[in-house]
Amino acid sequence: MAEQEKKRRPATTTREETTTEEAETPAPSPQGEKLKAELDDLLDEIDEVLEENAEEFVRNYVQKGGE
Amino acid sequence: MVVAKVCGIETEYGIHHVGGDGNPVASSSLLVNAYVSDLARAGWDFEDESPGNDARGFAREGSMPPEIETHLVNAVLTNGARYYVDHAHPEFSSPECADPLEAVLYDKAGEEVLRRSMIAVRRTLPEGQSIVVYKNNSDSKGNSYGTHENYLMDRAVPFARIAHLITPHFVTRQIFAGAGKVGSETAGNAGRDITFQISQRAEFFEEEMGLETTLKRPIVNTRDEPHADPQRYRRLHVIVGDANLCEVATFLKVGTTALVLALIEDDAFDGRELTLANPVKAIRQVALDLSLDAPIDLADGRTTTALALQWELFGLARKYAEDRGLECLGDEAVGQQVLLRWEEVLHGLETDPSVVADKVDWAAKLGLLEAYRDRHGLDWDDHRLAAVDLQYHDLRPERSLFARLDTERLVKEQDVLDAVTEPPRRTRAYFRGQCLKRWASSVASANWDSMVFDLGTDPLRRVPMMDPLRGTAEFVEELLDGSSSPAELLARLSA
Numbered sequence: 137m138a139e140q141e142k143k144r145r146p147a148t149t150t151r152e153e154t155t156t157e158e159a160e161t162p163a164p165s166p167q168g169e170k171l172k173a174e175l176d177d178l179l180d181e182i183d184e185v186l187e188e189n190a191e192e193f194v195r196n197y198v199q200k201g202g203e
Numbered sequence: 204m205v206v207a208k209v210c211g212i213e214t215e216y217g218i219h220h221v222g223g224d225g226n227p228v229a230s231s232s233l234l235v236n237a238y239v240s241d242l243a244r245a246g247w248d249f250e251d252e253s254p255g256n257d258a259r260g261f262a263r264e265g266s267m268p269p270e271i272e273t274h275l276v277n278a279v280l281t282n283g284a285r286y287y288v289d290h291a292h293p294e295f296s297s298p299e300c301a302d303p304l305e306a307v308l309y310d311k312a313g314e315e316v317l318r319r320s321m322i323a324v325r326r327t328l329p330e331g332q333s334i335v336v337y338k339n340n341s342d343s344k345g346n347s348y349g350t351h352e353n354y355l356m357d358r359a360v361p362f363a364r365i366a367h368l369i370t371p372h373f374v375t376r377q378i379f380a381g382a383g384k385v386g387s388e389t390a391g392n393a394g395r396d397i398t399f400q401i402s403q404r405a406e407f408f409e410e411e412m413g414l415e416t417t418l419k420r421p422i423v424n425t426r427d428e429p430h431a432d433p434q435r436y437r438r439l440h441v442i443v444g445d446a447n448l449c450e451v452a453t454f455l456k457v458g459t460t461a462l463v464l465a466l467i468e469d470d471a472f473d474g475r476e477l478t479l480a481n482p483v484k485a486i487r488q489v490a491l492d493l494s495l496d497a498p499i500d501l502a503d504g505r506t507t508t509a510l511a512l513q514w515e516l517f518g519l520a521r522k523y524a525e526d527r528g529l530e531c532l533g534d535e536a537v538g539q540q541v542l543l544r545w546e547e548v549l550h551g552l553e554t555d556p557s558v559v560a561d562k563v564d565w566a567a568k569l570g571l572l573e574a575y576r577d578r579h580g581l582d583w584d585d586h587r588l589a590a591v592d593l594q595y596h597d598l599r600p601e602r603s604l605f606a607r608l609d610t611e612r613l614v615k616e617q618d619v620l621d622a623v624t625e626p627p628r629r630t631r632a633y634f635r636g637q638c639l640k641r642w643a644s645s646v647a648s649a650n651w652d653s654m655v656f657d658l659g660t661d662p663l664r665r666v667p668m669m670d671p672l673r674g675t676a677e678f679v680e681e682l683l684d685g686s687s688s689p690a691e692l693l694a695r696l697s698a
Contacts, residue, residue, distance in 0.1 A: 198346070202291060
């Protein structure tokens with residue numbers, strides 16, 4: 137919890153205080169490889185089910201405003 | 204003082220009639236009728252509708268109350284929900300739910316009702332036609348339709364105070380409740396190079412406060428239609444959210460909002476109230492800021508960020524929970540779960556949004572779009588990415604891209620299927636749903652706060668249900684079980 141607290145930014149900062157932090161890049165791991173394989177399978181599936189004529193599909197989806 | 208946060212979600216679904224004549228009102232009617240025509244149900248009673256009443260006690264000049272369309276199909280289901288045609292969309296309004304987890308359950312039950320409707324309507328359509336529904340909020344061409352939330356509130360709390368204190372939450376909660384979309388579609392964003400936004404709805408908001416829902420959309424909607432005892436209660440009608448498919452996102456959208464409303468009712472801000480300099484500008488800006496770190500101007504000249512503001516609200520909510528408990532969210536354990544999830548998701552977003560891609564729709568969708576874009580080397584304006592965006596929301600299992608993602612579930616599938624026909628047990632929806640289950644043919648009509656029985660003798664008998672926390676299983680299950688007919692039920696009710 138203490139670590140988590142540290143990472144938190146204060147709710148307010150003056151404009152001068154605003155800084156950017158470098159994001160850490162995680163090293164590749166066996167779990168990462170597995171996720172990559174799963175993602176490939178998912179993308180294969182999307183290629184199969186995505187509406188064939190994407191342009192027409194998107195163009196034809198016109199709604200009336202609601203609420 | 205805080206009142207139990209009875210809540211519900213209304214969803215207008217996008218509709219596309221493949222092979223149809225382009226009349227969305229007719230298509231929506233076909234869809235809803237196909238589902239309700241074989242069911243035990245009652246028609247809607249419009250007696251107490253007053254969507255033109257303004258919570259500020261006046262109607263602003265130029266304000267247009269929404270039109271009530273009494274001629275279109277409009278049914279009450281045995282689970283206590285309302286299923287109908289609203290403008291040019293099928294709409295499922297969940298029954299009153301006792302806690303945010305139950306709101307997730309009935310939101311998912313609503314999706315199932317729409318899926319069954321798509322199957323049912325096929326039988327009535329000519330060969331080659333079908334009706335498809337999308338759980339999203341825009342057509343990417345500048346037309347938006349709503350997903351609204353409702354929360355029971357204490358009438359004694361001044362509306363201006365609610366509006367002031369809830370606005371920062373409404374502006375920033377999109378970082379976990381946004382459904383995400385490719386590009387932009389309003390004049391305000393014209394000419395800017397926008398690839399992806401966190402929220403579907405944010406760019407459609409033009410006012411801080413107002414009665415409208417279809418034009419000049421306000422961040423805080425002032426519709427004052429409590430559907431309950433107006434002396435004691437108010438119903439906060441929230442129009443500023445996106446429709447979510449991720450269960451954690453729906454849970455957090457409703458749970459965190461209920462919690463911040465409890466803070467407002469119990470005056471638990473501890474002097475740490477933040478006022479945004481320009482909420483309308485900020486809500487659009489947050490939608491465009493995928494880093495979640497862009498400065499948001501505060502009225503006092505300082506700045507904050509969407510994440511920092513959410514951490515601030517989370518901190519206040521946790522303190523509130525320690526001091527007073529979270530029974531007000533309908534269930535202490537569910538309230539604690541809201542806090543845990545809130546913290547977990549804020550940490551995830553802070554680390555990298557991809558960490559919460561199994562919980563937050565915009566992160567899930569963005570991950571999908573980026574991967575698909577990489578694989579095929581697509582530019583952001585490629586139609587295939589727009590198609591991925593749209594098809595994320597397709598409710599057909601065989602087409603839905605969301606359904607192909609391994610997102611975290613909070614409710615059991617069997618419970619969702621049960622909730623298609625069974626009402627919640629801890630709100631007045633129980634009485635409404637049970638009466639319909641048992642004696643649909645004797646229910647002339649129903650609405651949120653009353654039921655009208657036709658016992659075959661004049662006059663019709665109206666049963667008022669002005670308290671959302673009465674009519675629960677605890678109060679009326681024995682009474683219902685002990686009544687062999689609606690006539691007996693009414694006799695015992697008035698005894």
